[in-house]
Amino acid sequence: MTDPVQKSMSPRSWAELTLLAALWGAVFFTNRIALNDIGPITLVAHRVFWAALLLWGIIWLRGHAVPRSMRLWAAFLVMGLLNNLIPFSLLNYAQLTIESGLASIFNAATAFFGVLLAALFLADERLTLQKSLGVGLGFLGVATAIGLSHLTEINPRSLAQIAALLATLSYGVAGIWARKQLSGVTPIVATAGMLSCSSFMALPLAYLIEGPVTLSLGAPTWASIAYGAILGTAGAYFLYYRVLAAAGSGNLLVVTLLIPPFAILLGTIFLNETLHARAFVGFSLLTVGLVVLDGRLVPRKRRV
Numbered sequence: 001m002t003d004p005v006q007k008s009m010s011p012r013s014w015a016e017l018t019l020l021a022a023l024w025g026a027v028f029f030t031n032r033i034a035l036n037d038i039g040p041i042t043l044v045a046h047r048v049f050w051a052a053l054l055l056w057g058i059i060w061l062r063g064h065a066v067p068r069s070m071r072l073w074a075a076f077l078v079m080g081l082l083n084n085l086i087p088f089s090l091l092n093y094a095q096l097t098i099e100s101g102l103a104s105i106f107n108a109a110t111a112f113f114g115v116l117l118a119a120l121f122l123a124d125e126r127l128t129l130q131k132s133l134g135v136g137l138g139f140l141g142v143a144t145a146i147g148l149s150h151l152t153e154i155n156p157r158s159l160a161q162i163a164a165l166l167a168t169l170s171y172g173v174a175g176i177w178a179r180k181q182l183s184g185v186t187p188i189v190a191t192a193g194m195l196s197c198s199s200f201m202a203l204p205l206a207y208l209i210e211g212p213v214t215l216s217l218g219a220p221t222w223a224s225i226a227y228g229a230i231l232g233t234a235g236a237y238f239l240y241y242r243v244l245a246a247a248g249s250g251n252l253l254v255v256t257l258l259i260p261p262f263a264i265l266l267g268t269i270f271l272n273e274t275l276h277a278r279a280f281v282g283f284s285l286l287t288v289g290l291v292v293l294d295g296r297l298v299p300r301k302r303r304v
Helices: 011-034 040-062 070-095 100-107 110-121 129-146 156-181 187-210 219-252 255-270 277-294 297-303
Strands: none
Touching: 011 040, 011 070, 011 100, 011 219, 011 255, 040 070, 040 187, 040 219, 070 100, 070 156, 070 187, 100 129, 100 156, 100 255, 100 277, 110 129, 110 156, 110 277, 129 156, 129 277, 187 219, 255 277
């Protein structure tokens, strides 16, 4: 499901990539609003259920075949666990304590976990010296954003930051699983199957841990859920695969660096959040690490 060929970015691709980052960046803001009224897992259940319902409606209108293979549905189940239930729940839990902008910065570490895991489990992905340097800079950025004091302390804030990091690790594992098990599956069908399986897991889990999933919610909560399900999940996945086809997976990595500015801006304006200077230093190191990881500066210099 990834494209190893590096493609050039057209103005349209840049616009779509920026829009995708804005959609996902705003999810951190809307999630924080919803968490004032419902629990982290209940929020996940709402988000994935309504998004899955919407996507199956589109699949029906387009006439796509519904998968009947039990092996494929088992793959969707694992993907839903790794790419939705675990990371969404962990990030929601983290946002109960840390700023939404900081959570989005930790989310940018997904690319570095992805490179490490790919080197371990995929034969065609070697960990070169350049990749090692990029990953090292990325994790240095994460450590800086957390803060040295929080690396040795156990308190609600440090636990929330660890939860956000574990969410990015889960995303990385999901990427490996998708390449191995979902190659060749139509993107919208794969996404709908994944979200459906996430719903089947999230709904009973939310009931057991946080109580019955209710529809009696305030207008701000419903607006946040609607945004997360329609634009932040279903719409964002459409845009994701569109940019992937047009620009390639290498260029798509840039979206992880474009998400935090939107999340930080919304958190600052509407949630009165203020990030410590080390968060911005850490984000800068993450940016440099991703530039090194991407590796296109080296070929450009050689051509000159």
